[in-house]
Amino acid sequence: MKNIIVLVSGGGTNLQALIDAQERGDIPNGRISCVISSKEGAYALERASQHGIKGLVLPRKDYPDNKAYSEALLGILKEEKADIIVYAGFMTILDKCVCDAYPYRMVNVHPALIPSFCGKGYYGLRVHQEVLARGVKVTGATVHFVTDVCDGGPIILQRAVYVEEGDTPEVLQRRVMEQAEWKILPEAVSLLCDDRIKVEGDVTHIV
Ligand code: GAR
Numbered sequence: 001m002k003n004i005i006v007l008v009s010g011g012g013t014n015l016q017a018l019i020d021a022q023e024r025g026d027i028p029n030g031r032i033s034c035v036i037s038s039k040e041g042a043y044a045l046e047r048a049s050q051h052g053i054k055g056l057v058l059p060r061k062d063y064p065d066n067k068a069y070s071e072a073l074l075g076i077l078k079e080e081k082a083d084i085i086v087y088a089g090f091m092t093i094l095d096k097c098v099c100d101a102y103p104y105r106m107v108n109v110h111p112a113l114i115p116s117f118c119g120k121g122y123y124g125l126r127v128h129q130e131v132l133a134r135g136v137k138v139t140g141a142t143v144h145f146v147t148d149v150c151d152g153g154p155i156i157l158q159r160a161v162y163v164e165e166g167d168t169p170e171v172l173q174r175r176v177m178e179q180a181e182w183k184i185l186p187e188a189v190s191l192l193c194d195d196r197i198k199v200e201g202d203v204t205h206i207v
Helices: 013-024 043-050 066-079 096-101 125-134 169-193
Strands: 002-008 030-037 054-057 084-087 106-110 138-145 155-162 197-200 203-206
Touching: 002 013, 002 043, 002 169, 013 030, 013 043, 013 169, 030 043, 030 169, 043 054, 066 096, 084 169, 106 169, 125 169, 138 169, 155 169, 169 197
Parallel strands: 002 030, 002 084, 030 054, 084 106
Antiparallel strands: 106 138, 138 155, 197 203
C-alpha cells in the first residue's frame, strides 16, 4: 500500500475527487496519508479533516525563498514516508531538490492541454481567461509528472473539453474540473500506485 501525500493551496476539489475515489475503492494500492497546505485556512484542510486524514500547514509566506521552503517541505515528506506526491491545486513551484528526491513519483494536475496554456504564470482561473482570450475551441486538463521544468514533465493522461459560446472563465473552469480534472487525476494516481506507468524520455506508457 503506497502512502499518497497531497499538496494543496486552496479549495481542494481535486483533493475531494481523490478522497471520493479512495472511498469508492478506485485506488486499491494507495492511501491518502497526509494533506499539506501552503496556505493557512485553505478549505482543502477542512475536507481532509472531515475524512479523518491528517492535515498539515507549511505556509509559503514563512520562508524567504523557494529553496528554503522546498527543503522544509522535503523534510516533512520524508517524515511522513511519502511514496507518491500529488499536486492538487498546489500553487507553489518547488526547488529541484524535491523533484530529484521523488523522480516519477510526483504528479500535477494542470487545467489545460499541455503544451498549450502552461508554464510560469499559467495557474488557476488565469489559464481559462487566456484560453477564452485566444479563442481556442477545445481545452481540457493534463496530469503529468513533476520535474524541475514548470509543467514540463512527461504527460500521463489528458482529457479534452469543449469551449462553449458565452463561457466565462469561471464557467469554463468548472466544466474542465467536472469533465476532466476530477476524472483523470484519481485515474493517474491509481495507475501510479499500481506501478503501471512506464517513462521513456518524454513519453509515458500505461502497461
Ligand atoms: C485546479 O483547476 C487545478 O488544475 C489548478 O488549480 C485549480 C485548483 O482547484 N492548478 C493549477 O493551475 C496548477 N498550475 P482545487 O483546489 O479545487 O483542486
